[in-house]
Amino acid sequence: MWTEGKVIQRIDWNDELFSLRIKAEIDPFVAGQFIKLSEMRDDKRIARAYSLVNPPNTDYLEILAIKVEDGLLSPNLHLLQVGDSIEVSTAAAGFMVLDEVPLAKHLWLIGTGTGIGPFFSMLETPEPWERFEKIVLVYGVRKAKDIAYQELIDKYLNEQADKFVFQAMVTREDCVGALRARIPAALEADQLEDAVGLSLNAQDSQVIMCGNPQMITDAQSILENKGLKKNLRRKPGQVTVERYW
Numbered sequence: 001m002w003t004e005g006k007v008i009q010r011i012d013w014n015d016e017l018f019s020l021r022i023k024a025e026i027d028p029f030v031a032g033q034f035i036k037l038s039e040m041r042d043d044k045r046i047a048r049a050y051s052l053v054n055p056p057n058t059d060y061l062e063i064l065a066i067k068v069e070d071g072l073l074s075p076n077l078h079l080l081q082v083g084d085s086i087e088v089s090t091a092a093a094g095f096m097v098l099d100e101v102p103l104a105k106h107l108w109l110i111g112t113g114t115g116i117g118p119f120f121s122m123l124e125t126p127e128p129w130e131r132f133e134k135i136v137l138v139y140g141v142r143k144a145k146d147i148a149y150q151e152l153i154d155k156y157l158n159e160q161a162d163k164f165v166f167q168a169m170v171t172r173e174d175c176v177g178a179l180r181a182r183i184p185a186a187l188e189a190d191q192l193e194d195a196v197g198l199s200l201n202a203q204d205s206q207v208i209m210c211g212n213p214q215m216i217t218d219a220q221s222i223l224e225n226k227g228l229k230k231n232l233r234r235k236p237g238q239v240t241v242e243r244y245w
Contacts, residue, residue: 002038005088007080008060013148016067017114018078019053021060022088029092030099031055031121032208036089037063039076045087048073051210051242052092053117053149055124061088064117064148096208096242098127101231104206104238106198107132110183110219112140115211115244120152129163132206136196140169140183140215165196184218202227202238213243 005024012018026035029052038047048071050063067078080086096118101107107128109119116139122128128135137156141147147168156164168178169186179186179195186192193200200207200223207228209216220230220239229237 001090002087003090005037005061005086007082007084007086009082010080011148014145016078017064017146017148018067019062019064019148020077020080020086021054021062022086023060024088025090026061026088027091029056030097031125031127032097032118033092033094034118035061035063035092037073037077038087038089039073040087046072047087047089049093051094051115051118051121053120055121057125064114066114094242096210096240098122098131100233101206101208101240102236102238103131105132105204106134106136106206108136108138108200108205108207110138110140110207110209110211112183112211112215113146113244115209115242116148118210118242119208120149123152123156129160133163134165134198135160135163136165136167136198138167138169138183138192140171140211142170142172144168144170144173144175144178165198167192167196182218183215184222187219187222200226200228202229206231206238206240208240208242210242211244213245216241216243 005022009021034049034051036047054062170178231237231240
């Protein structure tokens with residue numbers, strides 16, 4: 001089912017990366033889930049999934065997207081301005097939610113690019129702060145300009161200083177405070193654990209990964225070598241994933 005959504009705000013993080021706030025009536029959702037945005041073209045519906053950045057208690061929907069030149073939908077989304085319309089699925093979906101994550105001391109949220117979006121939805125709810133002693137947000141980008149929602153990150157660093165750890169991973173340039181490495185390489189070399197001062201292990205850690213499928217595949221393999229297994233309903237483990245394309 002589809003409903004009309006109206007763009008009420010847009011944020012341009014750089015020339016290609018942007019966020020849209022959309023006013024639309026949809027069914028209740030859980031932090032970490034995604035909706036679909038679509039448009040009709042030549043009597044054919046073009047739809048793509050976008051994770052919700054906003055928590056469930058807001059009166060708007062927010063998505064983080066990047067313009068892909070040969071993409072079927074994102075170039076048109078990038079053109080949307082306040083007041084423009086877009087079709088929105090009425091029901092959110094997805095199992096990358098905290099209810100599916102077993103208890104642990106430490107929660108690692110590892111994302112690349114726009115895959116970081118659903119983690120903000122989670123972090124804007126009380127649940128992760130109540131359930132975990134430490135929360136590590138790992139944000140992989142190509143360049144420093146590709147980091148979105150720095151104000152939110154700074155808020156957690158200030159308000160949850162005893163619980164929240166942030167580590168940027170920038171692959172194509174040196175950046176103060178960031179590791180210049182791909183996430184899998186930093187995991188394999190224990191560079192990421194050293195940087196944040198915490199150990200990734202099956203006893204203490206739960207990991208949620210979202211974003212580039214190759215990053216997830218490579219990182220999963222490395223985490224498995226460290227004893228962390230994929231988390232499944234029928235067989236709980238330590239690694240929950242959502243690939244972005």
